[in-house]
Amino acid sequence: MVPDIHLFKVAAPNVAKKAQAGQFVVIRIDERGERIPLTIADWDREEGSITVVFMEVGTTTHRLALLEAGDFIADFIGPLGLPTHIEKFGTVVCVAGGFAVATIMPIARAMRIGGNRVISIMGARDKSLIFWESELRSVSDQLIVTTDDGSYARKGLVTEPLKELLEGDEKIDRVIAIGPSIMMKFCAKTTQPFGVKTIVSLNPIMVDGTGMCGCCRVSVGGVTKFACVDGPDFDGHQVDWDLLFARQRIYLDEEKRSLEQWQSQCGNRS
């Protein structure tokens, strides 16, 4: 779709029947693959399909990127996690960082259908990484786009327009922030002084995704929660971010080793 970011539509009628905004799937690419969670970006109940968007990071996502239309994924399990809580809050700001624009789409849509005024902010590193702008605009009352380097739309980080909105005349009733953990942390830090409830979607490492292993434990308000069954949505003001960052880095060495081994086996594709 854009460099290193891919969109897949997967035939999974049982998952499509049940999917709701904010939920995820766990996939395993083949017999030897790891189980990884991917957020559900969209679904078509009639067609029986689920849309997922992912970025090439580790071995599984690099291998996924090589699949072509008509190929198979061994396991595609879901929908998992609790759906995002939707109700009529008033004005909701949906903030998406990087490829999470795909994740926030169904949430923004559900919030709007739920009777909210939806202001969306989407940010990317540069112009080449911008996608689904018109899609997000179509489910938002207002859309603000930023790029870190200013190569497209407004220059800067998503927290800047977020802060301006909070300081402005319009009352903001809720903020949903989804993207890289560091971006979610700073969104939560931005909203905290204003006392606006801010929901973030956490993405720790998972194995089963059904509450069985506790790999995805996070600390929220001083209490240990499993992101897979108690989340993935949590109150961003209560999250222990340093713990999340540390736990996301557990296997950095192994992930590097795995990717190098895979790349040396299949040759360097370009």
Place this chain on the structure above:
Amino acid sequence: MLKQVPNLRARNFNEVALGYTAEQAQSEASRCIQCPKHSCIDGCPVEIDIPGFIKAIRDDDMPEAVRILKDKNSLPGICGRVCPQETQCEATCALAKREAPIAIGRLERYVADWERANMKSVSSPMVQPAPTGKRVAVVGSGPASLTAAADLAKLGHSVTIFEALHVAGGVLMYGIPEFRLPKDIVQGEVSYVASLGVELELDSVVGKTVTVDELLSNAYQAVFLAPGAGAPMFLNIPGENLNGIYSANEFLTRVNLMKAYMFPEYDTPVKVGKRVAVIGGGNVAMDSARCALRLGADEVYIIYRRSEVEMPARREEVENAREEGIQFKLLTNPKSCIGDESGRVRALELYEMELGEPDDSGRRRPIPKPGTEYIFEVDVVIVALGTRPNPIIPSTTKDLETTRWGTILTDEATGKTSKPGVWCGGDMATGAATVISAMGAGKRAATNIDEYLRG
């Protein structure tokens, strides 16, 4: 029975116990006095005709031994390896009062292994039952589910198993390690259940992908719930979320189900550790410790707050662990976990315990000894304190009553729950227990479901 020698087996994942030879099996079977009381059967939760199959071994009629065993037990290769026979059939064996009881578990395993080696095309053991036209959904694919599914299929019902993970077998696949229960044995017995006509729906999380109420309204007349007590318990002490601290469920799932011991050929990693501490004294703690050793850890410690006599693990597994070099720190409990600057565990703060009066469980209560705290360096910690029920099914099913422990309220004799058309068995009904008690529950529920469907 021969075993791999300790210093070799401590570094490989191959099965520890090597099983009887034909001569050994014959000789052991000949010790059975075929007493008229059949007290061994009283000790068997699934009521196998134990003297019957032992007599068939003695008479060298192995196909008959297989037939008798499988009449009551669809999973003999599994039971022969992981049942605690010493507290069941072997405890009630008539010989047990005077000499060693008959090694019933080893003979059961011998029969199952003989069948696997010699009856390659395992056909359904009986005439096809008349189809009843009734459909039963079985949730989970562990020992309770496989037993219930097999029994119901043998009675002519059409059965579908719904399994959340990507392979069938439940705890037999993700929990019990390869060296104690080889995974091809489990898959062989799963295939046997499938050969009876049972359908397998993998990757299907009941409560998420499909709910119990949807199953009941979509062509299933009965639902048997046996999803296991899947949620791990932690210590609730400071530092428990540091990197390198695993639940036993996670550690064993990575190693057994995802085959992390073959990383990077298999893509799921696990931290091996040089000094590993396993907290707990049950079979799962022994399994975790022995896996850690096989992955290549230098030193592995079991840390248990009571003394060895109170350990819930099977004696045999404790002995196996000790022979392999697992070290036991008894009457010891962790107070906190200490990390380095990167968020990785580097030590446990431990303190000593002493035993007081017996508690509700009948075991002597451990009491902390003040002022005994000390620092114990470790780089991987595995918490094996047991599991509690996973709330996904109770929280998504209407009118299904639970107990204050979160288990599903279940009548022990029939497996019935508070919801019409729904039965439950295994750890979800009782809390964490054994493979064979789950199988017994599966059997009783299958009998009751059959009566209900024919009623």
